[in-house]
Amino acid sequence: MRRLFAIILVCALIAGIGVGCKAKTGVVNLGGIFPMTGASATFGTSSKQGVAMAVEEFNTAGGATVGGVATTINYINEDDAGDPAVGASAAHKLIDQDKVIGIIGAVMSKVTLAVAPIAQDAGVPEISPTSTNEAVTLVGDYIFRACFIDPFQGKVMANYAYNTLKVKTAAVLYDNGNDYPKGLAEAFKASFESLGGKIVAYEAFTDEATTIDYKAQLTTIKAAKPEFLYLPNYYGGAALQLKQAREMGLNVPAGGGDGWDSPELVTIGGAAVEGGVFSNHFSKDDKSPKVQDFVAKYTTKYGAAPDALAALAYDAAGLFLDAFKTCGSIKGSDIRDAMKNTTFSGIGGAYKFDANRNPIKAAVILQIKNGQQTFLMTVNP
C-alpha cells in the first residue's frame, strides 16, 4: 500500500512537469531554508553550496528507488534573511506549495526554532546543519541536527579560558534578543563558574543586526577588569564589539563560538580580531582524508575553501538523502525513522543520534592568526 502510494505520488509529480507516467524515473522536492541576505548572509551562501553539492552527488549516483522508480531530488532553496518570521513563511511555502519531502535548515537557532514547529506539525523531517541551541530538537521527533549543542560548546571555551589561558576572571557581552547567544552565554558562564572562575561582568544588548554602538556595555566591562572577554555573537556583532573594545583600550584575550565563522569577521574586525579564539565544528586543516577530499572538491567547485557551514550543510543533506535512499519512501515518518537509525558517515565522521536527535560530536578551537583561521586543537565530548 505504502509502495503504491509512493508510485502514484511520483507519477503525479512527473505528470506535473509534463514528462508522462511511463518514464521510469521520478523527481521529488527537497527544501532548504538559509540566511541568503541580511547581517549573516555568508552563512547562507556556504550552507546552500554544501547542500547543492550533496544533492548533485546523490542525483548523479542515481537517487533513491521509490516503489521501483528511480527518484532524484529537485532542490529548492529559500532565503530566511536571518528573520524567524521570514523563515516560517518559507517553511509554509515549501511544505504546502512545493510538497517537499524534507527541509535542510535553518542556520540561526532563532530561525530554526520558528521553522521546526511547522515541520513537526506537517510531519516533514527537518535537519538543521548548524543550529546549536539546545531547544531546537526538543520541538519534536521530526527535528534533527548535524552539530553539537551549546551547553557543550560553552563548556569547551570555558575550559580553554580557565585551563589553557589560565584566566580566573571573564566578562560576557551577548545579544539577549537571540536564542543562540543567550544560551551560549549562559553555558559559558555556568561552566566557567563551576571551574572556579568568576564572571565579573555579564552585559547584554538587543539585536546585533541593528546595533552599532557597544561602548556603554564595554565601559562597564572595562571597569570590572576581566582577564578574558567572551562574545558569543555572530561575526558582524563580534567584529564590531572587538573593534570598539580595542579602541577603548580593553586589550584582553577574546573568544566566541561558531557564530564567528565567516571571512567577514576579519574583513570587518581587522587587527581587532587578531588572536581571537573560537569554538567551531570543522577545520579545513583537519588532516583526515575525508576532510581533505571534501576541501579539494569544494574548492574546485566554488573557488574558496569550505567553512563549517558548508561542511555541515553537506553532511546534513547527505544524512537526509542517505535516509531517503535507505527507506525508499517519500513518507515523512519513514524518512524520520531511517534518520533516527542512521549509520551515515560524513566528513564529520559517523553520525549517531542520542534520544533527542542530537549527534555526539567533537569541537575544534580555532584562532585568528595573520587574518587566517588557524587550527589549535580538537576537544572531544
Ligand code: PHE
Ligand atoms: N550555531 C549558530 C546558531 O545556532 C549558527 C552558526 C553555526 C553560525 C555555525 C556559524 C557557524 O545560531
